Amino acid sequence: MTSPIRIVIIDYPNALQSAVQGLKELFLIANKIIIDSQFDMQFTVSVVQSDSEFGRNSQSDIVILPPNFDGHYYRAPQPEVLQFLHDAHNKGAVLCSACAGTFILAQTGLLDNRPATTHWQLAEEFNALYPKISLNVESLLINDGDIITAGGLMSWIDLGLEIVAQFTRPHIMRTLGKYLIVDTGKREQRYYGSFTPKFNHGNQRILQVQHYIQANYNQALNIALLAGLACMTERTFLRQFTHATSLKPIKYVQKVRVQKACERLESTTQSFELIAQNMGYDDVSSFRKVFITIIGLSPSDFKARFV
Known part of the structure; x- marks a missing residue:
């Protein structure tokens, strides 16, 4: 009998839609490779937006917060979203975020005293808001077991590949990477960052x-x-x-x-x-x-x- 790995993607206001739909399609493509590899599991993907949809997806194995495209929702998410993340984590789900999605995850308090990453341009703001979190923006992705955070705007691809590797087999992830023609080797966010000095400190x-x-x-x-x-x-x-x-x-x-x-x-x-x-x-x-x-x-x- 095929074992389902239940993924919930939270399509919050102004979430990057290429990431929302791209992640869904990435896991569906992974399913085809899993079948070819005769591995007895499949990803099931739900994209949720409202409170009622949270209730229908109360049982999940993975919850993903995609990057932000525009606006400031990620700085002040709805309490229902934070509660859903808390409940899912308490039931054993792996919580994941990419780019500014880590801000939402940070507001649950579940990242306190733990390592995380977000987009390098958001580092100063993130550190000011969440000093208890050990932020490392040099890392493109940090897998801390039950919480996975990714850095850049397009890091949702790296996040998706990491999830496939963790919940299936590394060779399935590499096969998926070859199919998508994306780099599955280790990368770091600092490859892409640039140094922008802080001048507005008042001294x-x-x-x-x-x-x-x-x-x-x-x-x-x-x-x-x-x-x-x-x-x-x-x-x-x-x-x-x-x-x-x-x-x-x-x-x-x-x-x-x-x-x-x-x-x-x-x-x-x-x-x-x-x-x-x-x-x-x-x-x-x-x-x-x-x-x-x-x-x-x-x-x-x-x-x-x-x-």
Whole structure:
């Protein structure tokens, strides 16, 4: 007898419809591969919108919150949605979210003191609203057993593949990926992110230093120089800079330089060696290590993937 894996996709107001319908179709395609693999289970998919539909789907194995397309519903979802998520989790369902859908999941309190991810551009807002959650936007997907969160707007594909792998077999997921012609290898959100410094913190002295770094990133920069520009002791500068930008000064400078290097790799034919020199590094291997640490790819791999 075929065992059903019951999936509920919550089509909340302004949910990304390509994700809602795409996830449904992904699981239906997976069913065909499951049959061909003679695996004794099938996914059943329900798309729900209203309270009455929540009641008819009270028994579920997986609940998915897709990305948000527009509007602000994900910041203030209906209490009925949060209650449904609580009830489903209490009955053993795996809760899943993609992109801004993680905000809805966060408001249940079920993510407190647990790891999660969302879109990298939403990280600052998410951290401010939910400080108890261990947010890691470098990860495209975090599978924490009974809760799975995915990062980017299109991460619903990665989420769907992860669910297929977890509830069937990894080879079925890989076969599905080949059929869809999507990458099933490990990816990270930091491959796609870009560094956008925080300038609206209100600390004018730190802002002046940031402007200096932006204009002189390829010069020798150290704590003593930057603290002097801010007319602060090094200790005070380190504390205020970190508070204002959420990064230590050296890490901040590294991120600015790596962002500039990425832009050069994407827009010019310059070698990484020349780019490293233009970033102020005499030791190319040292800058390559910094690049890999921040981006997660080597310069050649980054260029192969994006250029």
